[in-house]
Amino acid sequence: MSVDRVGGMGGVERMSIEMGRRLSARGHRVDLVYREAVWPVAEFAASMTHSNDLDGRLEHPLRAVRGMAPAVLAGVRHAPDVVYVNRFEDLSFALPLHMLTGVPIVCHWHYFSGHTRIELKSRGVKAFISVSQATADEWVAKGNVDPRRIEVIPNGINTRDFPVTDGPARTTARERLGIRPDAFIVNYCGRVSTEKGVDVLVDAWERLALPPETHRLMIVGVSQEWDEATTAYQNALIARNVPGIDWLPTRADVLTPLQAADLAVLPSRHESFGLAIVEALSTGLPVIATRTDGLPETVRDQGVLVEPDSPEELAAAIKRQLTMDANAEAARHRHLFVNQAYSIERMTDAVEDVLYRSARRGRKR
Template sequence: MAEPPLQGCRVTEVLATSTGGVGTHVRSLVPPLVAAGADVQVCGPGATDELFGFAGRGARFTPVEISAGLAPAADARAVQALRQALAGTDVVHAHGLRAGLVAAAARRLGARSARLVLTLHNALPDGGGLRRQLLERAERATVRAADVVLAASEDLAANARRLGARDVRLAPVSAPPLPRATRGRAEVREEFGLVDDRALVVAVGRLHPQKGYDVLLDAVARWLADQRVRPAPLVVVAGDGPLHDELAGRIRAERLPVSLLGRRDDVADLLGAADLCVLPSRWEARSLTAQEALRAGVPLVASRTGGLPELLGDAAELVPVGDPEALAAAVVRVLCDSALAAALVEEGFRQAAGWPDEEATAAQLVEIYRELLDAPARPRP
């Protein structure tokens, strides 16, 4: 019997604070890496492990408190903690710029023989000033320090090449299959007090500026005045985050038919009851929500941004970023045109059938790790 490809290899996956896609992705990688023979360690904030349970998937977890934002004193402590955790590691794989910044520094200080892989999941946030300049410098230094940069979408890959990364590859992130729904459509609609044929619009994602929920509320206010959708659809948003109070205040003040549900573990149930899924993000690479909606057979209206056009093709109604009028018009159009909705669902199934699954995603990583281990070490920047 052939020896597993990563037998005897020590792999450390590193992530910063995560409540969504990055943590979900790292959790999905652990079992196939273990099956390939690797000794897998995950390093990240303790709260992230509590949420995703990496140890329960076969990894050792070592707490390293890497925050979501720049914090020099905390970052210095995180670098020292990760440097110690990397002792004996063959491959360190950082997920996201924040984790990559800490991992690159930790490797320079004491794990120089380890190969560094960086996966870029997100673009830098919009903005200017000193903070933006610091982020851009950190991004450039981090992508140049990595042996291989994996990009979740082509725009991220192009940016990494522009910044001088030595080896950039497209590595699409696959959404893990959702658990099977435990409730039917009628039961979910009853939870929200929906009667007759009132439409249910579902959004899933963290309450964060990137996700564009302010634009969604603007769109809801517009379609309230549209006589073609009566009664007005109910919008439910599954997710928590720093904008909760601000969004809740607007919903109350403007009496919008929107309900903030908080973090939910029944997304499959919500999608099964949805008439439409909406993704108003300012930027996405390969949105897990978009993948889940198409696989679930739910029509999708999303922003034309980042990696979404290449991910979705013709399987969704795409609208300009930050345009509530276009978003409202697209939602109304799909809800009022059953033939269009059915065509989107059918095309969605076709599009989703061509996506790599978790097994293919993990197999690509195993191949990259093995390639790095077999290759002569390159000079470190």
């Protein structure tokens, strides 16, 4: 199994690690290849191999062997039944291993990477998994992928980890974060980057001009460890000093900010699934998301959808929410929806089935 970052804020990293943990708990041996370790959350792995070269040199996989040598040699030594990669770019590790040993590959798409005409770049891939039909359709249209090779499996969460927020939990969360009990809190949780549309959210908040004493926008995901362009984008937004915005660093605990909030917003320009929105819905929060890529498919009728790149429409949607009273029954309904539609057990069952069908030895009897 390969992941880019062990730990970290992103939904891709957290989802990949959680799936590894789940597969291990079901008795599978999981050997992990990773590029970067942020937090030590891969205790499930039977072995861990670091590689600096999960960099997507797919056109010439043999040239990648030198940089990928530790990971490829570890793969040869462990003799896996299947290689499970969580980024299309990680085929730069999986393809040399397939060419040396014949081991089949399963590639999990968490987003469309922009690669086109991928036939030669995906030799050895028995199956692709896509987090949404929208993402699968994009790979078919732009990547020229045979749709019969794709399984659509939505991401899942353990709803016990994201219970409906009650009064005491809300009070405790606000005390931990230093938030006054009577303030209205809008939450964004994720990477502060242009594709996430955080600038649109900041513009919308500035348009609202709400009193900062009683209305706060909490942006969780500030980090200086992103690439240079993303870090510059983030720092420029912070430097605007828009009143009423709290910029919080990336954190492993994403539940506490959700429990402290009254509304969750995901203003993405591009979003294949929207794990942050599912987690917010599970805690009972009303949500606003953008009508882009896989988000309408994920949110369905459980939240408000606005056009991406429209601070006017986003501001209007937030303003409408300010006048709506909290509804305990609606909160429980959102949690039930997530439990039925996005169960981590259902996702694990589906991923495990694809891995079994693709593996050299098939399903154990």
